[in-house]
Amino acid sequence: MSVIAVSSYAVSIKSSSIFHSKPFKWSLFLQQSNSALHFRRNPSFSSLKASDNGFVVVEDDLHALLEILPQDLHENLCNEPKRSQLLEVILDLGRLPEARYLGECGGQYLRSTEVSMQELEEAQNAVGEFGGDNRAGIEGTLHRISAIRSRKGLIVGLTCRVGRAVSGHIDMVRDLLQYRESILFLGRPGVGKTTVMREIARALADELHKRVVIVDTSNEIGGDGDVPHAAIGGARRMQVPEPSMQHKVMIEAIENHMPEVIIVDEIGTEAEALACRSIAERGVMLIGTAHGERLENIIKNHTLCDLTERSVDMLLHGKRPLVEVRKRDDQFKVVIERWKAYDGDGI
Numbered sequence: 001m002s003v004i005a006v007s008s009y010a011v012s013i014k015s016s017s018i019f020h021s022k023p024f025k026w027s028l029f030l031q032q033s034n035s036a037l038h039f040r041r042n043p044s045f046s047s048l049k050a051s052d053n054g055f056v057v058v059e060d061d062l063h064a065l066l067e068i069l070p071q072d073l074h075e076n077l078c079n080e081p082k083r084s085q086l087l088e089v090i091l092d093l094g095r096l097p098e099a100r101y102l103g104e105c106g107g108q109y110l111r112s113t114e115v116s117m118q119e120l121e122e123a124q125n126a127v128g129e130f131g132g133d134n135r136a137g138i139e140g141t142l143h144r145i146s147a148i149r150s151r152k153g154l155i156v157g158l159t160c161r162v163g164r165a166v167s168g169h170i171d172m173v174r175d176l177l178q179y180r181e182s183i184l185f186l187g188r189p190g191v192g193k194t195t196v197m198r199e200i201a202r203a204l205a206d207e208l209h210k211r212v213v214i215v216d217t218s219n220e221i222g223g224d225g226d227v228p229h230a231a232i233g234g235a236r237r238m239q240v241p242e243p244s245m246q247h248k249v250m251i252e253a254i255e256n257h258m259p260e261v262i263i264v265d266e267i268g269t270e271a272e273a274l275a276c277r278s279i280a281e282r283g284v285m286l287i288g289t290a291h292g293e294r295l296e297n298i299i300k301n302h303t304l305c306d307l308t309e310r311s312v313d314m315l316l317h318g319k320r321p322l323v324e325v326r327k328r329d330d331q332f333k334v335v336i337e338r339w340k341a342y343d344g345d346g347i
């Protein structure tokens with residue numbers, strides 16, 4: 001029995017850990033932080049293929065997100081030198097608008113006057129309809145707009161997250177895709193799980209020629225609109241009428257569309273965990289994400305614990321799993337180290 005762990009996922013994500021447990025049902029990828037600083041951005045990038053020199057390329061279609069913002073914020077951000085690291089723009093009624101950046105850059109107020117109700121309404125009108133999860137998108141893009149509502153249902157806050165198509169950074173995990181085992185990405189919100197899954201969907205469909213179906217609950221993987229974004233390549237995308245239906249659509253995908261791989265973001269409920277089990281029992285590879293920073297979080301989470309029974313048991317019985325740590329060196333090459341995990345390893 002071997003367990004492979006990869007830490008410091010400096011592909012797109014600095015200091016993150018990837019756990020791969022070959023004999024287990026799930027491989028676990030733990031992502032701890034995300035840094036665009038590891039990318040060498042190619043400004044003239046227009047296709048979704050990795051560049052020949054192996055560098056990662058990022059496409060963010062930022063102008064489409066900036067267009068929904070009040071005009072002065074739009075102009076500020078267009079001239080902002082850090083805009084390639086922009087993560088989110090926060091618009092809260094009666095407060096100063098704020099931009100948050102990836103990595104160490106932190107947040108910054110965008111002007112000295114508060115956000116008005118009219119500005120919020122204009123932003124709402126510029127995006128698609130909000131779903132049951134209070135999320136909306138901009139057609140043809142990967143951006144995600146999440147709403148905060150008052151008790152009366154009025155939108156009083158918006159979190160506008162930049163969606164990016166990142167290509168060329170999954171060489172660190174590409175070999176794992178060939179084992180046909182299910183994979184669970186585990187990480188805090190915002191560390192880049194969805195972004196990685198998007199590229200994995202494309203690589204599995206276009207390079208490994210698998211029949212891939214994405215169950216896209218908030219249209220976050222394939223973007224807003226009925227035609228999915230080119231970032232998912234030939235993978236097919238099933239939309240979900242409302243978040244509580246996610247588990248049903250997962251099963252429908254299996255029963256109607258004969259996938260070899262199912263990709264689903266944010267597995268959290270018991271019904272979804274059961275759907276995962278059912279998918280695995282039918283011999284279909286499942287790639288999913290869940291919130292949590294360490295394997296310990298899974299152990300404490302009754303629902304998710306069920307998905308990783310054997311790996312969790314091993315840790316609970318005090319056995320030290322053999323882990324594999326993967327990181328990038330200065331030359332951007334993947335370096336692999338193996339050792340037996342200790343408590344302090346952040347597993």
Ligand SMILES: Nc1ncnc2c1ncn2[C@@H]1O[C@H](COP(=O)(O)OP(=O)(O)OP(=O)(O)O)[C@@H](O)[C@H]1O
Pocket residue numbers: 011012013034035036039058086087088102161162163164166187188189190191192193194195196
């Ligand atoms: N490699 C990358 N380079 C630049 N930006 C990135 C990269 N990976 C992710 N991002 C950006 O980081 C933000 C968060 O990414 P993403 O939505 O994939 O995270 P997540 O872990 O799925 O978050 P959540 O759990 O909240 O859905 C997005 O704005 C995304 O564009």
